Amino acid sequence: ILEKTQVPLKPKTIDYQKIYNQIADILEDNDWDDGSNGPVFVRLAWHAAGTYDKVSKTGGSNGATMRFSPESDHGANAGLKFARDKLEPIKQKNPEISYSDLWSLAGVTAIQEMGGPTIPWIPGRKDADAATACSPDGRLPDATKGPSHIRDIFYRMGFDDREIVALVGAHALGRCHPDRSGFDGPWTASPTMFTNSFFTELLGRKWVEKKWKGPKQYIDKETGELMMLPADMALMQDKNFRPWVEKYAKDDELFFKDFAAAFHKLLELGIPRTGEEKVYHFKKTDESS
Numbered sequence: 001i002l003e004k005t006q007v008p009l010k011p012k013t014i015d016y017q018k019i020y021n022q023i024a025d026i027l028e029d030n031d032w033d034d035g036s037n038g039p040v041f042v043r044l045a046w047h048a049a050g051t052y053d054k055v056s057k058t059g060g061s062n063g064a065t066m067r068f069s070p071e072s073d074h075g076a077n078a079g080l081k082f083a084r085d086k087l088e089p090i091k092q093k094n095p096e097i098s099y100s101d102l103w104s105l106a107g108v109t110a111i112q113e114m115g116g117p118t119i120p121w122i123p124g125r126k127d128a129d130a131a132t133a134c135s136p137d138g139r140l141p142d143a144t145k146g147p148s149h150i151r152d153i154f155y156r157m158g159f160d161d162r163e164i165v166a167l168v169g170a171h172a173l174g175r176c177h178p179d180r181s182g183f184d185g186p187w188t189a190s191p192t193m194f195t196n197s198f199f200t201e202l203l204g205r206k207w208v209e210k211k212w213k214g215p216k217q218y219i220d221k222e223t224g225e226l227m228m229l230p231a232d233m234a235l236m237q238d239k240n241f242r243p244w245v246e247k248y249a250k251d252d253e254l255f256f257k258d259f260a261a262a263f264h265k266l267l268e269l270g271i272p273r274t275g276e277e278k279v280y281h282f283k284k285t286d287e288s289s
């Protein structure tokens with residue numbers, strides 16, 4: 001007779017909504033920036049995934065290789081150690097989730113909890129165990145550059161112009177930090193709320209070059225409190241990007257729908273899938289059950 005403890009257990013299914021809720025619980029943080037860890041979690045998820053190259057099929061969020069040097073030290077990833085460290089207690093509480101799933105789930109949680117669209121999410125990313133899998137430097141966009149550079153970077157991942165503009169709408173969130181990227185300030189007056197305000201601000205204000213010793217950036221002429229990167233201005237200046245900026249500024253439903261699809265696609269880049277996987281749609285913590 002088998003002792004009860006010897007009965008083979010079925011592999012435990014992971015309760016991802018529970019982990020989502022735990023991440024949602026640590027978003028509010030009065031000692032951090034504008035009071036939320038959400039924006040830096042979104043940036044972590046994006047920088048983990050945005051290294052994908054569709055030709056060599058390398059990079060992407062599989063592997064969570066940003067844990068290792070040299071990828072952790074790439075200039076584009078400056079400041080993301082804060083985000084990784086803030087998520088570590090959730091990993092300790094839920095050792096069954098991979099870092100690569102946790103970081104992408106944190107991006108999804110942050111967007112949804114800050115008022116954004118529901119992002120369909122699929123688990124199954126596996127962590128690499130060595131730095132040899134690190135993505136090479138230079139795969140993420142350079143904020144000082146214009147449309148052709150932006151296209152080189154995002155076409156390499158497999159995105160088109162419409163998807164590029166939708167994705168950069170994430171700059172409704174968060175801010176630039178002089179000690180990380182060298183740039184300074186938030187794009188919108190509500191950096192902890194996911195809205196289409198990146199587009200309404202971009203079109204609605206007069207942007208002038210900031211006079212300072214730092215890298216070239218723009219500030220709004222009226223208050224001087226909001227900012228745009230040269231790469232943000234490029235979306236307004238390019239004739240194929242601009243129509244999407246205008247559409248998203250007018251139609252936040254269209255922006256939410258396109259953003260959700262493009263962000264889901266971003267998090268799926270380079271992940272082996274059979275098509276049979278369960279797709280999760282998480283409930284926001286403020287939705288009654």
Ligand code: DDH
Binds near residue numbers: 142150167180
């Ligand atoms: Fe970004 N981003 N990003 N970004 N990004 C920065 C911050 C944040 C570029 C440059 C910068 C996306 C695209 C681009 C977020 C999300 C996304 C900062 C400031 C720079 C610089 C970092 C710092 O100093 O802390 C450039 C260039 C591009 C480009 O497309 C050409 C995309 C696609 C996303 C996305 O999420 C889909 C978020 C969120 C932040 C705010 C982080 C924070 O800590 O706050």
